[in-house]
Amino acid sequence: MSLPRLILLVALLLAKDASAEETVKIRVYHTNDVHGWIMPRPDKFQKNRLIGGGAALAALIAKEAGPKLVLDAGDWWQGTPEGGLTKGEAVADVFNAVGYDAIVVGNHEYDDGAEALRTLIGKMRMPVLSANTYGADNKPVPWVRPWIVKEVAGVKVGIFGLTTSNMLRLAFPKNILGLDFRREVDVARDAVKALKKQGATVIIAVTHIGLEGENSKFEGDQTLAREVPGIDLIVGGHSHAFLSRPIRGENGTLIVQAGHYLIKAGRVELEIDPKTKTVVASSGELLDLWPDRLGEDAGVKEIVARHADAVGKIFETVVATAPAMLGRESDRESALGSWMADCYRETLGVDTALQNGGGIRAEIPAGPVTLREIFNVMPFDNALVKLTLKGSDLRKVLDHGVGMGRIAQISGARVEYHRPKPAGERLVSAAVGGAPLDDDSLYTIASLDFLTSGGDGYSVFDRFVSSEATGVLARDMLGACARKQGVLTAPEPGRMRQREN
Secondary structure, eight states: OOHHHHHHHHHHHHHHHHHHHOOEEEEEEEEOOOTTOOSOEEOSSOTTSEEOOHHHHHHHHHHSOSSEEEEEOSOOSBTBHHHHTTTTHHHHHHHHHHTOSEEEOOGGGGTTOHHHHHHHHTTOSSOEEOTTEEOTTSSBOTTSBSEEEEEETTEEEEEEEEEOTTHHHHSOGGGGTTOEEOOHHHHHHHHHHHHHHTTOSEEEEEEESOOOOTTOOSOOHHHHHHHOTTOOEEEEOSSOOBOSSOEEOGGGOEEEOBOSTTSEEEEEEEEEOTTTOOEEEEEEEEEEOOHHHHOOOHHHHHHHHHHHHHHOGGGGOEEEEESSOBOOOSSSOOHHHHHHHHHHHHHHTOSEEEEOGGGOOOOBOSEEEEHHHHHHHOOSOOEEEEEEEEHHHHHHHHHHHHTSSSOOEEESEEEEEOTTSOTTOOEEEEEETTEEOOTTSEEEEEEEHHHHTTGGGOGGGGGOSEEEEEEEEHHHHHHHHHHHHSBOOOOOSOSEEEOOO
């Protein structure tokens, strides 16, 4: 064989081997816990620079060519005036324009009830998923889809959705009446089998169940990865975690989550073997949504502006001034939580008041305080309720509150507690109105109707002696307190003391 022919043959063999080794790359863009934040806003650390929003997300996705999927892991709309006052329609319009391929139902999608959710889903152009949502007839509800199979770059990708099974603690009972949110692991096993039977060779779970911490008492994404083989990627939400580095779960599953409020978007790259159509490698990262760097999609920007104008300028009304930031804390007494609870107690003239820590959704920054800031702190349509409880039951309420993942904030009471203790034994001491809590006396308490209906596990509120619904939304009461005070200052600390040993 002549030397030129030999060189040509070697070159052809090398080219053949190289092409055989090339993988199909599919990019998965993902968001979660948008909570109505479709618009950009000043960055927390660079006040003169805007970050976030649907228009920047759309610009990012459009800039990058190649096979792609766009997914969202739930809690779409509750959190801003644009999202809340339109009952999600503003977010639906943005999601449609961005071009999501599938989204999952989160717990806050039920904040206005199941019927309202069905109406909102009717406005979505993409499949809305939740494989573990069943109706009273013991069948999957017809208004969401359990899963889909989508062909991307010649690869059949199976995508299924899961909504947290902890809904009884997270929603008003009336809003999920007749619905059953089944154990995620059990449903996921069935979903993987069904999708593979339909020919899917890549499996993605889009979940609103959360990441587990050290002391978590629920089954989250890590459990799902461990207990259900065959899932290549879990796009998660609910716990608002900024996973700058994905978690590599058991069975090789990649777990990702992109924080909250559309500040960042996640981007996963799946490398697919061209012969087997299966994942051979995967990686992920988070990308800041800087409009000045990425640009903004004109169509999405117009949609956002239209909804912002419809909400009106009223939310830019300044109602008070904060000399210093009123912050929130997850595991101890906070300035903002104390101020909120004081507002409820003083307005309603009760002995004590309680605000759940998980219901405080933003801080009040230093400077002028607008109605938007108040709305961001308490975006939920929760109204205040006045209850009369026996001291023994109030003790159980306070004990439960200090054991929550985000500790409850109180007014009118002082407690010493030890969080690692089991339920019923966390309170070391408790006083109301300056006197030790008396189990046989009666006390009045103000709290949110979500909690007094059993939300966050406060079943003890059912033992009330008397109950009075005020009909006043918590955020309206907070706005009235801000106007009345004019200057918002942090209450004197010391009402909650953690015993270390």
